[in-house]
Amino acid sequence: MGDYLRDAITLGGVYVLFSLGLTLSWGVLNILNLAHGNVLVAAALSAYLLTTQVALPMALLLPACMLVGALLGLGLELLVFRPIRARAADEESTQLAVLIGSVAAGALLYAIAERITDGRVRAVDPGTFTVTDYLVAGVRVSNLQLLIVGVSLVLSVLLALLVSRTRHGRALRAIAVDRVTCGLLGVPTARLAAVTMATAGALAGAGGLLLALHLGSVEASMTESLLLKAFAVIIIGGVGSVGGAILGAYLLAGAEVFSVAYLGSGVRDAVVFLVILGLLLLRPQGLFARTAWQRS
Amino acid sequence: MMLAAADWFGAGDSTIRTALVYVLLAYGIHLALRTGTFSLAAVATYGTGAYTAGALALDGWSPVAAVAAAVVQAAVAGLVLALVLARLRNLYLAMATLAAVLLVHVLALEWESVTGGALGLLGIPRGVTVPQLLVIVALCTLAVALGERGRTGRMLEALRLDDQLAASVGIDVVRARRVAFVLSAALGGLAGSLSALQFSVLTPDEISFALIVDVLTIVVIGGTAAWYGPLIGAVALAWLPELLRWTGDLRPIVQAAIVVVLVVCAPDGAAGLIRAVAARLRRLRRRENGLDVVPAVEGAVR
């Protein structure tokens, strides 16, 4: 029981990191970024490439992966999303064009990842980070699991503070409501969009590293199932809600781990679909949508 | 280029078959997009249709019966989805239908007694010839082309531009969208069933994110401005590997990069380009004839 709880909390931590970026870009910029998973893989792959070349301590590896993610997020915004936004006629067609753009960009990142891994699963094994176990309340917990939970907690608290307490955050919430008016009022919307995408990318970067360590491996296609989990998290939590995403991630991870433990691994995805379908039917705005910034 | 064309038509029987199937699937997406709906439901029913037709054909059903059953199944699935997702629009709908595609993939993997699990369905009797396929594609193309003219065409255009506008001119928006959704799903089912009956092997891999990428690539290249968009897109997608042969191992990367550039620089695709050129030519002719009319209508229809 304790073991399963520990697994659920670890998995929840990974889901949080992945979903936060996705829900952030959707909530603030109305971007459903389907390349988000590929950014995560890119970060995990750079961890793989880095650790096979040099022995990097975790204190450097984590920032390096977050940097890769942030740069890719920034690149997506500047090279793909912004030009598309500049051309499109109205908000609705912008959303769809950007969505298609993200699929195309994701396919490009995927093709590169496929090339690097040669289409195979690659073990990620940072020599400098040795997994050691501790006994916490009778449950064996590894330092890796503590790291995953710790990083996801710290980053999500930082994000929540950024959004709710800073001027920056106020500006983000404002452009989430009405980008055009904000632009007229002198809010630097373009810069804020770039910052948002970079932040989302950095979160995915951290998620990529920790997921790779958690699984012990990286693979170009490892995000497809993750994308689905993130959808479920966003649906539970409500688009754009940081707190909702955190709750959603842990609820989903718990449901998954315990259903796998008691019903077998075949039901794993079924649980996710049940959550998605049920909520779409009953409460499309999400369970915890009180704080959602904007709904379209 | 000519050489490549000759090579393509000479060599790739299965390439042609795939291209034709993809045209149908692309029409499924096209139809939804024309009504201003971003729905990937057609990709999901492509999967269910393929498995329905494949499993039935393995049970000894005739190809016609298997395809018909698959199309009916897909239409029903489309109706159910339309009802369940009725309240969703835009990104929410895109996400929900994308989840449906991934659901079909998982079902194909897990429901082993029907789908054959990871190995898929093997030895499906081949029941569709290329000429038959050509006829089906021609009929569907004709139907789509006709649907974009006259009253239905104007209705589609109004739906795409603005719900309130559409309602104000007497269109039952909810019903029209539902019809488009069901037709889109049925087209997806048709494409899937025809695919299953041609390649004799059906694996869960066929219905995955990659299929979405392929279909969207067609949409991007062809554009959604006119009925011939998906045709151009599917032929181009079939042709790309041949055209990019010189890039060798780097082909998937180069191809993906080209699509990204197209999305960013030519968002209306080939159909949009053709329309723009045609409009300009018409304007020139009018000017020559001394009829210098304001081309506002062209701009609105795009």
Place this chain on the structure above:
Amino acid sequence: MFRQSTARRGRLAVIGAALSAVMILTSCGSSGGDTAEGAPSAQGQGQVYKVGFPALLSGAAAFAGKPIAQGAEVAVEEINETGFLGQGSTVELKIEDIKSDPAKAIALYRQYATDGAVGVLCCGLSNEAGALAPVIRQSKVPAIVTSAILDGLASPPSLFRPVVLPSSPGGVYDKFVDSMAKAEGYKTAVVVVNGDVDAMVADGKVWAAAMERNGVKVLQTVAVGSADRDFTAPATQIEALAPDVVVASTLGTPTALLARSLRDRGYDKRILSSYGASGPALFDAGGSGLAGLAFATPFAADHPVNDTARKFTERYTAKFNAAPDMFAAQGYTAMWLLALGMKNAGASPTPESVGQGLSQVTTQESVYGNLRYEGGQAILDSPGVYLEWTKDGKFSELSNGS
């Protein structure tokens, strides 16, 4: 071709390949020659035996397809050099890429039949095997299955399979478990199977029965998906059961990742698996977590069971500058079986007479040891080589009790 245009369809195709050979993941490190070129054509006035091979040279299954084709090429070279089919008689092997398309495999098979081939090597993937087998059974040109392990493929006089099926009664698994259980004294075991792959589930039952027969209690059979990448939950479950041995009746990649997760959880006892765990590239996926993972394999380049294996390894290494793997051995063995059939067919071979000739083959001296044939299916009586992964990605040999 463009059925794979976006390459994302890779994973399951790889699973298909793995199914076909029980094993996944083998690096095709050797670049080799252009395999599509085929062997030099015949000289002299002897007979020319045309053989076609619709192979998997590109796409996700190329890691298996390339070494299979290269193994077959080595066999052709040997057959032609030694004059095995009579003075001046040669085999002309035509290898062509099916580009991951079963329909193309069927088209090529028909083409070879029209071009006068007397035999065909085929069915690299189980997918292709499933698609091709019905066609082959209805036509004349006999085919040798190089790697597919799909049920009931062998059916003389049209389909022959020199692939060792380790789960047959008294076969490789049974002997392996007997030997290991005796040497290491297991009391309890957990069996992990790929629940979505019939062959792996069936193999799991064979493993479990072999364990029970040796007085080992099977605590539980855990089902995992062949496309799963997260094995932390099963690892937790197994760790709680604390068995003396874990049997992984899983494909190569899941085996590597499971072993890795078990080791991360601190499970340090024996893990047994099939020869799917033998690919050098398994180490890419599992890393040092593979240490202590043991398997039985009919062929290992570094541990040859006989002179045939030794010579094959030498020739292959000289030609392709890399050691042959299990797939290469399968291609080599398949081509040699066809040669035996062609020899039996006598002076003026036709597809029918080669089919008859193949039906007459009862034994084959192979790189695995002596193969017996029953109903076109190969059976291996020797135990194979027992190997164990070390921490640094190498193999150390375990006693096979013989």
